[in-house]
Amino acid sequence: MTTYNQQKLTNISKMMSNLNDYEDKMELKESKHQLNGIQTMDVQKFEKEKNNQ
DSSP: OHHHHHHHHHHHHHHHHHHHHHHHHHHHHHHHHHHHHHHHHHHHHHHHHHHHO
16 A cells, blocks of 8 residues: 555656646746747837838
């Protein structure tokens, strides 16, 4: 019984660390996406101002 519980605990902690890794990757993706969005906005703003001159 104890071995079974230990195995279950090990599996759960593995799952938790996988989830944390996944969460980190998703946050990185999101920040990257936000950065790309900001760059795009800057380029559009620049283009607009260039066209207005």
